Amino acid sequence: MHKNIILQKWKFWMFFIICFQFCCLAQEISELPNGVKGFWTQGSLNNDFLNDWKAQWIWLPESVKNDVMLARRNFTLSKKPESSKFLITASSKYELYINGTYICQGPARSAPHHQSFDIFDVSSLLIKGENCIAVRVHYQRGTTSYHLNGRAGLLVQLDIEDETKTKSIVSDENWKVHPDLSWDSNSKPISRFQLVVNDNINLNQKITGFELINFDDSKWSQGLPLLRNSGWPSPKKDEKAKSLTTPWTSLIPRDIPYLNETDITPIKLIEAKQVPIEDIEKASILLSGGIQKEVDKSYEKYLKGKAPLSIQLSETDKVWFLLFDFGKVISGMPKLEIKGVKNTEVSILSAPFIVGDVFTHHIVASNFKDELVLSGKKDTWQAMYFKPARYMAVVIKGSPVEIYDLSIHQLEYPFELKGHISTPEAPWIEALWEASVKTINTCTTDAFTDNYRERRQYAQTGYYAAKGNYFTYGDFALQRRYLIQVAQEQEAGGLMPAYAPLTGDDYMVILDSNCLWVRSLHDYLLYSGDFDTVKELLPSAKKLMSLLHSYTNGLGVLDSPPYAYWLDHALNDRRGANLCLNGHYQGALKDFSKILEWLEDEHAQLYRNRALLLKESVRTQFWDANKELFVDAVIDGEQSKMFSEHANAMALAEGIATQKQAKVISKFLLAKDKHNFIKRENGVTMVTPAMSYFLHKGLADYSNEEAALNMLNTRFGHMLEPHANGTLWEEWWRNGTGRIGKFQERTRSDAQTESAFPPALFAKYVLGVEVTKPGMSEVVIKRRKVNLFNIDGEIPSPHGILTVSWDIGNESSLNLNIPEGMLIKIDLDSFNLEDKKGIFINGEKINNSNFLELRKGSHKISF
Incomplete structure (x- = not known):
């Protein structure tokens, strides 16, 4: 028994040593909010540690038909852990909360036969005493894996050191699950090219606070562990569900960085008027640039944080149309905090651009339209899937409303501009x-x-x-x-x-x-x-x-x-x-x-x-x-x-x-x-x-x-x-x-x-830069036949930044800053000089040759 405890602790801490080594060497760590760390890899971490799964795929009971599941699990810790290993994936999208705090969404796109899973250290959010993991999951109906049918499921495992042993909290029948009754599973697809859908939400049915520790889930169902559901013979009823089951036949650690998530607010309100309902139905709104005076005044107060944006009752057979400009195309989920009379209908229309003076949310085969029914209380809502939006319209039918917050929850790959x-x-x-x-x-x-x-x-x-x-x-x-x-x-x-x-x-x-x-x-x-x-x-x-x-x-x-x-x-x-x-x-x-x-x-x-x-x-x-x-x-x-x-x-x-x-x-x-x-x-x-x-x-x-x-x-x-x-x-x-x-x-x-x-x-x-050997280990630089006299550039490489600067005149020069590990070959023939003896490198004449080879450091070629 003592040896088993030592082995468990050794494997647990080795996971963090391996992750630390990979993160330091390959930048395979993402700093998420609230001190959470997200691990990813461009190679293969040791599967002995990453694939030590005890969790089971779970979903709603078979009698419950809904595409969105709310799942939660409370557990107790004797002390706050110094570190943790949290693994999660889902089909098709999850939103993760720890002790009421939103962490992120995932997983990265993947086929279920190579299902991507995410890896976190969430110890910064765990506390001594009672804790809660909560997840909202949406299943995209219709997904297939080769010849296997798609399937809804959630897989979660939290490993932490608790006194003398590793404590594991895994998705299984001990989890509480419930359908998100506000979600209409007949929500329309955003596009014929994909399976993601627009929101069709009745906020009267929204379950609020499910992510909090003290939420009462006593009437919720137990999670249903998922057994293989294809092939003959069928699995026996007393078989135990595993982390590998059809269609999830392989689990792969995340191999790209985690996305940045940020709330973006509009830069201006460009239209606020009442329009005929049929114009909305036609998805074609003629813009005039007009903003109704009362709305304009209210918007000024809203921007200063003094009051919500107030919209009055619309006329019969008309709806309010408010069009906001975010200044650039943003990939993100429209987001609202709004209050209106119970059962007020609100639509959110998104578009990346406007052609002429006509606004439409139809882009070829795409339809960017979310539909909400308000509860009569202050409602908060965020779309399930992102839209490409520079322009976002709020359409309000009937009663007056107050808008407390309007934004887009942006999803952005963490690019670092180097070139x-x-x-x-x-x-x-x-x-x-x-x-x-x-x-x-x-x-x-x-x-x-x-x-x-x-x-x-x-x-x-x-x-x-x-x-x-x-x-x-x-x-x-x-x-x-x-x-x-x-x-x-x-x-x-x-x-x-x-x-x-x-x-x-x-x-x-x-x-x-x-x-x-x-x-x-x-x-x-x-x-x-x-x-x-x-x-x-x-x-x-x-x-x-x-x-x-x-x-x-x-x-x-x-x-x-x-x-x-x-x-x-x-x-x-x-x-x-x-x-x-x-x-x-x-x-x-x-x-x-x-x-x-x-x-x-x-x-x-x-x-x-x-x-x-x-x-x-x-x-x-x-x-x-x-x-x-x-x-x-x-x-x-x-x-x-x-x-x-x-x-x-x-x-x-x-x-x-x-x-x-x-x-x-x-x-x-x-x-x-x-x-x-x-x-x-x-x-x-x-x-x-x-x-x-x-x-x-x-x-x-x-x-x-x-x-x-x-x-x-x-x-x-x-x-x-x-x-x-x-x-x-x-x-x-x-x-x-x-x-x-x-x-x-x-x-x-x-x-x-x-x-x-x-x-x-x-x-x-x-610039005249041409990469000739793998890993940019060799780069040829030529003078090109372009009528430019001053050209400066920075080119990223696995070795660092290559800096190239051309200054063409009576006394011409090429200035280079070469990172270690890169060989630069200057094609001297491309300079078209009658006498190559007139070329100097760092102030010294060079021999008459076709190529000049340079390595790490700053160099000036004069000609």
């Missing part, structure tokens, strides 16, 4: 850099999502988003997680889904997404140097590349593949062998061969050879000598009659075009003809914002740096006009579509991380 660029002679470069930063931040909570309406972690999104991220935030956790989660959904044949985790039975396949997953793996290794993760994912990558190869013809070209490909829905000839798709495949072949080379894998040459064959085949088979452009596709040996910027951009970006071909293509692409962002005057289909990365890269790679960057400014510049949000859009317009050639009067997303690639272009073609 920077300064180009005084071209301020638009700085503006696009900042817009990329803002776009990534706007669309990111617990994943790089395509935009704020779909919220899906698409495989191609990770590629483009990371292009901006690596040079601005320098975050690796999100990218690592995306690569892993897509691979976790890989089919046996090698195919990967377009997004992960899956949220239903829609196993969407996009072949270019598959190619871009491989390319993302290459970039992740290049910038992070995380060989361990890449080695773990290598079998998945090999399986995928083998599958793609099986779709090629004798010329090594992907030809009539059995799955769809995206190309951002743009008009493109998708019959037979498509050049743009093969451009993605060409890039995947090159990048994968490089991964294998870095891993010293003998098969690297095989993929290099496949890339060379594909390159030669596309160069010859897809080139229209009369048009002097590459065609969209080749169908049964016949060239398509369709031409696009997509195809020709890929031919440049992937180095397929010869110098002669590139010269005429570049001239054609750079011609300043008329266009409507769908087609050019000559009939060629234009790239969409995401695909334009390859257009600008390709032009710059063939010595058109200045022109390529100017085109970038011309095409994206209107997104940064004063009336917009300063983010980069999903399409060229917010109220139409630039993809299919048919204009549609509907809104699109004005923040899409697939458009946030400019920092990667600026780093290479303005």
